[in-house]
Structure formats: structure tokens, C-alpha cells
Amino acid sequence: MTRTRQWLYGWLMLLPAMSLLVLFTHYPAVANLWHSFYSTPKASRPSVFIGLDNYRNLVEDPIFWQAFTNNLIYAAGTIPLSIALALLMAIWVNGRIAGKGFLRLAYFTPTVLPMIAVANIWLFFYTPEYGLVEQISKGLGFPSHNWLGSQSTALGCLMVVTVWKEAGFFMIFYLAALQSMSPHLAEAAAIEGASRWYYFRRVTFPLLMPVTLFVLINAVINAFRLVDHIVVMTRGGPDNATSLLLYYIYEIGFRFWDSSYAAALTMVLLVMLGLAALAQFVFLERRTHYQ
Amino acid sequence: MSAAAATLVRAPKGVTHALETLGAWVLAILWVLPLLYAFWTAFHPAEFSTHLVLSAPWTLDNFVNAWHAAPFARYFFNTVVLVTMVLAAQLVLVTLAAYAFARFEFPGRNVLFALVLVQLMIMPDVLIVENYRTMTFLGLKDTILAIGLPYMASAFGIFLLRQTFKTVPRELDEAARVEGCTPLQTLWKVYVPLARPTYIAYALVSISYHWNNFLWPLIITNSPETRPVTVGLQVFSATDQGIDWSIITAATLLSTAPLLLAFLLFQRQFVQSFMRAGIR
Numbered sequence: 001m002t003r004t005r006q007w008l009y010g011w012l013m014l015l016p017a018m019s020l021l022v023l024f025t026h027y028p029a030v031a032n033l034w035h036s037f038y039s040t041p042k043a044s045r046p047s048v049f050i051g052l053d054n055y056r057n058l059v060e061d062p063i064f065w066q067a068f069t070n071n072l073i074y075a076a077g078t079i080p081l082s083i084a085l086a087l088l089m090a091i092w093v094n095g096r097i098a099g100k101g102f103l104r105l106a107y108f109t110p111t112v113l114p115m116i117a118v119a120n121i122w123l124f125f126y127t128p129e130y131g132l133v134e135q136i137s138k139g140l141g142f143p144s145h146n147w148l149g150s151q152s153t154a155l156g157c158l159m160v161v162t163v164w165k166e167a168g169f170f171m172i173f174y175l176a177a178l179q180s181m182s183p184h185l186a187e188a189a190a191i192e193g194a195s196r197w198y199y200f201r202r203v204t205f206p207l208l209m210p211v212t213l214f215v216l217i218n219a220v221i222n223a224f225r226l227v228d229h230i231v232v233m234t235r236g237g238p239d240n241a242t243s244l245l246l247y248y249i250y251e252i253g254f255r256f257w258d259s260s261y262a263a264a265l266t267m268v269l270l271v272m273l274g275l276a277a278l279a280q281f282v283f284l285e286r287r288t289h290y291q
Numbered sequence: 292m293s294a295a296a297a298t299l300v301r302a303p304k305g306v307t308h309a310l311e312t313l314g315a316w317v318l319a320i321l322w323v324l325p326l327l328y329a330f331w332t333a334f335h336p337a338e339f340s341t342h343l344v345l346s347a348p349w350t351l352d353n354f355v356n357a358w359h360a361a362p363f364a365r366y367f368f369n370t371v372v373l374v375t376m377v378l379a380a381q382l383v384l385v386t387l388a389a390y391a392f393a394r395f396e397f398p399g400r401n402v403l404f405a406l407v408l409v410q411l412m413i414m415p416d417v418l419i420v421e422n423y424r425t426m427t428f429l430g431l432k433d434t435i436l437a438i439g440l441p442y443m444a445s446a447f448g449i450f451l452l453r454q455t456f457k458t459v460p461r462e463l464d465e466a467a468r469v470e471g472c473t474p475l476q477t478l479w480k481v482y483v484p485l486a487r488p489t490y491i492a493y494a495l496v497s498i499s500y501h502w503n504n505f506l507w508p509l510i511i512t513n514s515p516e517t518r519p520v521t522v523g524l525q526v527f528s529a530t531d532q533g534i535d536w537s538i539i540t541a542a543t544l545l546s547t548a549p550l551l552l553a554f555l556l557f558q559r560q561f562v563q564s565f566m567r568a569g570i571r
Contacts, residue, residue, distance in 0.1 A: 003396075009474050010397030017388035018403065020444035025410045028421030035421070085318075092315040099316070105555075106319035108562060109326065112554045113547050114503035116521045120528060120543045121329045124536050132328055164322065169565070176566040225416045228505040232525060246417060246506075253420045254510055262420045269417055277412040 029270060036263040047260070054264035064265065066240050067248040070155060074244060075223035078162045083215055085167040087208070090174035091200075107168040115165065119232035122161045123148070126233075148234055151241040158242055161229055166222065170215045177211045178204075213283055220276045224269060245269050333541040353541035357527075360538065362515045363545065366523035369435060373508075373519055374501045377439040378494060384444050385493075389452035390478050394464065410446035419510055426511060433513045442501065448493055455489040456482050492564035502550050520546045 036054050041047040058064050093104045110118060125132050126147040133147060147157050181204070189199045227247040230236060236243035236251065243251070246269060253262030331339075333354070339347040357363070391397075392404055415422060422441050423432075431437040459482055467477040483490075505521045512518045518526065524546045528539045544551075554561050 006395050007397040010391045010395035010400065013387040013391040013395070014403060017384040017444040017449065018407075020384065020440070021407060021410060021446070023425070024415055024422060024441035024444070025413060025418070026406065028418040028425065029409075029413055031424075032418065032421045035424075089315075089318070092311065095311075097312055097315055103315055103319045104562070105558065106322045109551075109554070110322065111565075112499060112550055112561070114505065114521050114550075116503075116505045116525055117543045117547045118325075120524070120539060121325050124332065124540060125325055125328065127536070130536070132324075164325070168322070172562060172565045221412065221414070225414060228521075231506070231509070232528075249420065250506065250510070253423070259420055259424070266417065266420055270413060273412050273417065 032263045032266050032270070035260055036267055038260055040258050040260040050260075054261050057261060058264050058268070063240050063243065064248065064268075067236075067243040067245050068268070070240075070242065071224065071244045074155065074159060074162075075220065077156075077159045078166070078223060079216065079219040081159075082163045082166045082219060083170060083212065085163065086170035086215065087174050087212075089167060089171040090178055091204075093171070094175055094178045107171055109168070110165045111169040111172075113165075115226060115228040116232055118161065118165055119229035122157075122164075122229075123233050126157055149238055151238050154234055154238060154242045158229060158233060161233075162223075162226075166219065170219070173211050173215055174208060177208055181207060213280070217276060217280045221273065224272055245272070329540045329544060332537055333544050335537070337535060337537040353537045354545060357538045357542035357545060361523060361527040361542070363520070363523065363542070365515055366518055366520040366546075367549075369517060369523075370502060370519040370521075373435050373439055374498050376435070377442055377501050378497050380439070380443040381445050381448055381497060382490070382494075385448035385452055386478070386483065388444075388449045389456055390474075390482060392449065392453045393456035407446045407449055410444075411450070415441035416507060419507060422507075423510060432511060433517050435517050435519075437511045438504075438508045438517070438519065439501070441507070445497070448497070451493055452486060452489060455486045459485050491560070495561055495564040499550060 037049060037051060038047045039050045039053070089103075089107045093100055093107070097103065126134075128134060128144065128146045128149065131147075134144060138144065145153070147153050185203055185207075186199070189203060194202075224245060227244050227250070230242055230244060230247045231250075234242040236247050245265070249262050249265045249269065252258050252265060334349050334351070335347045336350055336352070388407070392400065392407075418441075426432050426437045426440075429437075431440070463481050463485075464477055467481050472480065502519075503521060504519075505525070508519050509522045509525065512522060515523070524542055527542055
């Protein structure tokens with residue numbers, strides 16, 4: 001094939017996918033920045049250039065800061081816990097343990113369910129007076145507590161749901177890596193008389209590092225991307241205690257219809273995701289040096 | 292020797308082993324408990340929903356009531372249309388793009404590939420404000436097409452398939468060319484059949500993603516004729532109907548049943564697909 005024909009084929013085959021990507025990923029990201037410098041059009045007056053006013057409002061908006069802090073707490077709480085549990089589950093399911101098939105099924109099932117269904121089930125779990133959580137805590141003699149209705153516990157309750165939903169998903173990636181690990185390593189370690197913990201710390205865990213990175217990046221993205229359960233369980237309440245960044249964008253953009261301010265908020269989210277991308281790039285660079 | 296040695300480090304003995312087995316089972320039971328509780332509530336009359344006694348009678352009334360209380364048949368139909376449409380478009384677009392990236396030399400290839408990868412980080416899920424504006428402009432608001440359109444060019448799929456296509460020996464490609472195949476025929480006759488496991492993995496991941504997707508469909512749809520089952524479920528459980536948990540859990544199980552059944556039947560394929568999709 002001639003060079004020009006190669007070029008032509010390459011470009012033509014890319015064209016359909018690329019145009020959709022530009023239309024629904026690249027264009028909106030750029031247009032979003034553009035629109036964040038304008039005011040929201042109203043019936044009486046059209047959209048006008050207002051410079052950084054949206055960002056000034058943002059810095060002074062206590063609810064934005066609360067949603068932002070909530071999101072960081074949410075990420076810091078759910079990510080390490082679900083990764084640690086995922087690793088533990090994978091090691092258990094990979095070893096010689098009774099009822100392995102059932103265990104794997106139990107850990108993985110929440111992953112297949114829609115977050116919205118999961119949220120409905122857990123909402124019932126947390127219901128004051130009737131819910132299973134209340135029944136158990138009352139049975140143990142604790143006073144009644146409105147888990148989702150009080151500011152101190154609501155975010156924690158949502159974090160539990162997220163860990164429950166995600167750990168089994170991450171387990172799969174660890175399991176795949178564990179299964180492809182050479183048995184010679186374990187033999188060598190056994191001959192050297194290494195303890196199980198030592199073997200995990202010095203052999204298994206370092207070898208799983210690429211998986212941990214992959215899972216970590218996915219977990220970070222999910223912490224900023226998935227707010228379905230908030231729509232169902234708390235609607236950001238009580239008093240914004242469970243509002244996350246994307247949920248706040250949804251509220252501003254589609255309940256108060258302030259699209260310009262929502263655009264400015266989206267920029268913050270894009271910056272956070274960009275930072276995650278940068279971190280991944282830096283770490284992957286380091287990994288290639290290593291090998 | 293090798294098996295015995297491996298056992299020495301891998302499998303603990305005695306008390307430790309028993310404790311670990313116990314731990315694994317406690318965790319597993321904690322993990323299925325919410326689902327079991329939902330099953331209990333959905334299959335028993337409302338007065339037993341929080342009252343766990345073995346003598347409680349079983350019933351299907353909750354499912355029947357839920358089915359009649361909202362247009363679930365229509366919601367299911369919409370979801371099936373959505374998932375099929377998205378998957379079909381994805382398979383075509385992703386195959387062509389992956390083939391171009393894997394086997395063609397053209398100016399701008401690396402830049403374009405980097406631009407594709409941007410979508411792995413900035414998914415359509417977070418660009419709701421601008422995509423809503425675009426859909427309004429295109430006059431597609433409140434259509435099933437609008438739910439699926441932003442997801443049809445999938446960076447994840449292009450990446451996954453490009454990796455697979457790169458492992459196809461070039462000799463096969465050349466042999467097909469010598470036989471007189473055009474590039475598209477080569478793609479269809481050589482690459483696509485060899486990439487079957489990747490296609491299956493990708494399809495399962497895509498189906499479960501779009502069956503479960505919620506926020507974007509919630510925003511862009513506004514009528515029972517377009518709502519997928521996730522949004523339908525939310526509209527149904529959010530309306531004030533004097534919270535009847537038995538009916539809500541029945542509706543919840545109903546809306547997840549097809550996917551859950553498929554998962555339980557094809558558990559191994561599901562797990563392997565998710566594994567394959569994760570290993571790059």
C-alpha cells in the first residue's frame with residue numbers, strides 16, 4: 001500500500017469515533033471553560049461576559065467548600081479501605097479456603113448491581129425505627145439514631161455503601177494478578193524460611209504495585225464521578241453534609257438552572273481529574289524506570 | 292516438592308487458618324446481608340418486612356403491585372434499546388479506530404491517540420452541563436439516542452482493542468493482502484475473529500455499565516417513553532406513596548433481575564471479562 005493510501009485509510013477509519021469524541025468530550029471541556037466566564041442567560045437579559053465573577057462567587061460559596069471538603073473526606077475514607085479489603089478478599093479467594101466459590105460470588109455481586117438499586121436497598125437498611133441497622137443497634141441496647149438524618153453520621157453511611165459496592169470490583173484485578181504470579185517465588189521464599197507476612201510484604205505486595213496503581217486511579221475517578229447514591233439516599237442533606245462536587249454541580253445546573261455557575265464548578269472537577277491523570281503519568285514513568 | 296513448598300508460604304495452618312476462614316466468611320455474610328434482607332422484604336407481606344420470623348408467608352404480591360404501579364415494561368424496553376444501540380455503535384466505531392491506531396502509519400497518530408485517552412479521565416459523566424446544552428441545541432433532549440450518544444466513541448474500548456489487534460501476527464495480515472483482501476476485508480476476516488475474547492469482555496463491561504447508568508439519563512430524559520429502568524425506579528420510589536418498603540424493594544429487585552440472573556448464570560465469563568478488561 002502506498003504511503004498516501006495508508007494515511008487516507010488511517011484517517012477515514014478514525015473519523016467516526018474521533019468526531020463523536022470531539023463533540024462530546026473535547027468540545028464540552030473547552031466550551032465549559034468558555035461558558036464559565038459568562039453569566040447565565042435569563043428571560044429578561046441574555047448572557048454577558050462577566051470575567052471571573054463566577055469563580056469569585058465560588059471562592060465565597062460556603063456550600064461549594066463544604067461539597068469540596070466532603071468529596072476529599074469521602075475519597076480519603078473510601079479509597080484506602082476498599083483497596084485494602086479488595087486485596088484481602090483476593091488473597092483469601094486465591095488461597096485454599098472452604099467455600100471459595102461462594103465467597104467470590106458474595107464479594108463480587110454488589111459490583112453487578114446498579115448503584116441506584118444498591119442505594120435503595122441501603123436506604124431501607126438505614127431507615128429510622130424499622131431498618132436493620134436500627135434493629136441490631138437497639139437489640140444491643142444502643143439508643144435510637146437517625147443514621148442518614150444526622151450530620152455526623154450521614155457521610156459515613158454513604159461511604160460504607162461505596163466500599164461495599166467497590167471492594168469486590170477491585171478484588172477481581174488483584175485476583176487476576178495473583179493467579180498469574182509464578183509459584184517459584186513462593187518456593188524460593190519457603191526454602192529461605194520466610195514467614196507469610198514477610199513474603200506478602202517483600203514479594204506479593206511489591207509485585208502487585210502496578211495493579212494497586214491501576215485500581216487507585218479508578219477509585220479516585222469514581223470518587224468524583226459517581227453520585228447516584230446521593231440522589232437516592234440523602235439529596236446532599238442533611239444541611240449539605242453529604243453533598244459531593246458532582247452532586248452540587250447537578251443541583252446548581254439542573255435544579256437551580258444556573259448553568260454558568262455550574263460550568264465554573266465543573267472546572268474544579270476537571271482540574272481534580274486532571275491532577276489524577278498527572279499523578280498516574282508520573283507514577284507510571286517511575287514504574288518503567290524500575291523494570 | 293513445589294506444591295508442598297508453595298503451601299508452606301501460601302497456606303497457613305491450624306489456628307491462623309481457621310481464623311482466616313472465619314474472617315472470610317464473616318465478611319462474605321456481611322456482603323450478602325443487604326441483598327438477603329431485600330429478598331426477604333420483597334417476598335413477604337408488608338407487615339413482615341421488618342419482622343423476621345420463619346413462619347412468615349411467602350408472596351409475589353409486591354412484585355405484581357410494583358409492576359402495575361409504574362410502566363416498568365416500557366422502562367425495560369427503553370433500557371434494552373439503549374444498551375443494544377450503544378453497544379452496536381461502540382463495536383463498529385471502536386473496531387475501526389483501534390485498527391487504524393494498531394496497524395496504520397499516518398501523520399498525527401500519536402497526538403490523536405493521546406486525545407482519545409483524555410476520555411479515560413474526563414468521562415461524559417462529569418460533562419453533564421455542556422452535553423445537556425449540546426443535546427438541546429441538536430433537538431435531541433428527551434430521546435434514547437441522547438442518552439447513548441456521548442458514550443458511543445469509547446476511549447476504553449479503543450485502547451483495549453488496539454492492544455489486542457497489536458498482538459495479531461503481521462504475517463496473517465500480509466497473507467490476507469496477498470489473497471487480494473482490502474484493508475476492511477482483512478479487518479473483518481483476520482482481526483475481528485481473533486479478537487473475540489476481547490469483544491466479549493468489552494461487551495459485558497459495556498452492557499453492565501449502561502444498564503446501570505443513572506445520572507446522565509436522569510438529566511436528559513423527561514418522560515416514561517424514554518426513561519431507562521434505573522431512572523424509572525428512582526421516579527417510582529421517590530414519589531410520595533406512603534413509603535411501602537415491600538413494594539420498593541420488589542421494584543428494585545425487579546429492575547436488577549435480568550442483569551443479576553445473567554451474572555449468576557455466566558458468573559465465570561463475567562469475572563473473566565472484568566479481569567481481561569482491567570489488564571492492559
